[in-house]
Amino acid sequence: MIVCENPSAIQTKLAPIYCTDSSIGFVPTMGALHDGHASLVRRSASENEFTAVSIFVNPTQFGEGEDLDKYPRTLERDLEICKKMGATHVFTPLVSDIYPEGRSTYEIQMGLRNMDKILCGARRPGHFNGVLQVVSKLFNIVRPHRAYFGEKDFQQLSILRRLAFELFFPIEVVGCPIIRESDGLAMSSRNRYLNEEERKQALFLSRCLNRAREMARPGLEISQLHEMVQKELHHFPLIRLDYFDVRRSADLGAVEVLRPEDEPRGFMAAFCGTTRLIDNLALL
Ligand code: AMP
Numbered sequence: 001m002i003v004c005e006n007p008s009a010i011q012t013k014l015a016p017i018y019c020t021d022s023s024i025g026f027v028p029t030m031g032a033l034h035d036g037h038a039s040l041v042r043r044s045a046s047e048n049e050f051t052a053v054s055i056f057v058n059p060t061q062f063g064e065g066e067d068l069d070k071y072p073r074t075l076e077r078d079l080e081i082c083k084k085m086g087a088t089h090v091f092t093p094l095v096s097d098i099y100p101e102g103r104s105t106y107e108i109q110m111g112l113r114n115m116d117k118i119l120c121g122a123r124r125p126g127h128f129n130g131v132l133q134v135v136s137k138l139f140n141i142v143r144p145h146r147a148y149f150g151e152k153d154f155q156q157l158s159i160l161r162r163l164a165f166e167l168f169f170p171i172e173v174v175g176c177p178i179i180r181e182s183d184g185l186a187m188s189s190r191n192r193y194l195n196e197e198e199r200k201q202a203l204f205l206s207r208c209l210n211r212a213r214e215m216a217r218p219g220l221e222i223s224q225l226h227e228m229v230q231k232e233l234h235h236f237p238l239i240r241l242d243y244f245d246v247r248r249s250a251d252l253g254a255v256e257v258l259r260p261e262d263e264p265r266g267f268m269a270a271f272c273g274t275t276r277l278i279d280n281l282a283l284l
Helices: 009-018 035-047 075-085 119-123 129-140 151-166 189-193 194-202 205-213 222-233
Strands: 003-006 024-029 050-055 088-090 147-150 172-174 239-248 264-272 273-280
Touching: 003 009, 009 050, 009 088, 009 129, 024 035, 024 129, 024 222, 035 050, 035 075, 035 172, 035 222, 050 075, 050 129, 088 129, 119 129, 119 151, 119 239, 119 264, 129 151, 129 222, 147 151, 147 222, 151 172, 151 264, 151 273, 189 273, 194 205, 205 239, 205 264
Parallel strands: 003 088, 024 050, 024 147, 050 088, 147 172
Antiparallel strands: 239 264, 264 273
C-alpha cells in the first residue's frame, strides 16, 4: 500500500494506471475509521483493481463552534484498516496541500435543486459547500473511475451525485448501505465522544426511525410520525432533537403523505449531550 502526503505524489503514483484497462475506486474519508468506512474500502477493492482512500479532516465543511479542533485523528490505526480492507493507495494531505492559498471560501454555485438548503444544510450553513469544494478537488487529484460514499450521509451522497452529473465528472458515484452497531446505532467517528449514558440514549435516532418504519403504510400522514418522535423524546432526557423529516429518496423533495413511488426516507439529526448525530432509514 502506497501512502502519499501531497497531491503531486499521489498523481505520479496513479498516472500509469489511467492508460490501462484497470479501474480506480476512491473512498474519501476524514479518518478515525470504523467498520462503516471499512465496508466502503472493501466494496471498492472488490470492484476495482486499485483503491485509493483519502484521509483528510476538511476544515471548510466545519462551521464555527463545531468540532474541527477535537475531531479524532488516528492515522496509524486508519492505515492498518485501509491495508487490511484492500486499499492500494492512501492520500493523507495537509490542509495547505488542499487549500494552498489559505482556506478559500468560494461558493460553488450549481444546480443543487435546494438539496443543500434543507435538513443538515439548513442547520449547518456552508457545510455542503465545504464538502463540494473538497470532493471536487479530490476528484480532480485522484481521477477515479468510481467513488464510494455511505448512505449514512444520504444528503451528502445525493448532493455529490449532482456534483458529478452537473460538472461532468466521468466518475460513477456509488452509494453504500449504513453499517450499524449491534444495537442499531449508526457507526460514526463522532460516537467516540459519547459517555456511557449518552451512548445508551444515542439509540433515540435508530429507535425513532425504526418505529417510523413500523408505522409506515401508504397514505400515512407525516404529522403522525412527528407526533411519535415527540413522544419518544420524553424517554431520552439527554437528547435535543435537531430535526426529523421525511423526504423523497430521489431528490430529497418534501412529502406530506407516504407514497411508495416517492421511496420515502426518514431523516434525523439530534444532539446527544454536545455530540451531534445523524441517521436515516427507508420507510416504505
Ligand atoms: P467521514 O469520515 O465521516 O467523512 O465519512 C467518510 C465516508 O464514510 C462517507 O461517505 C460516509 O457516508 C461513510 N460512512 C460513515 N459512517 C458510515 C456508516 N456507519 N456506514 C456506511 N458508511 C459510512
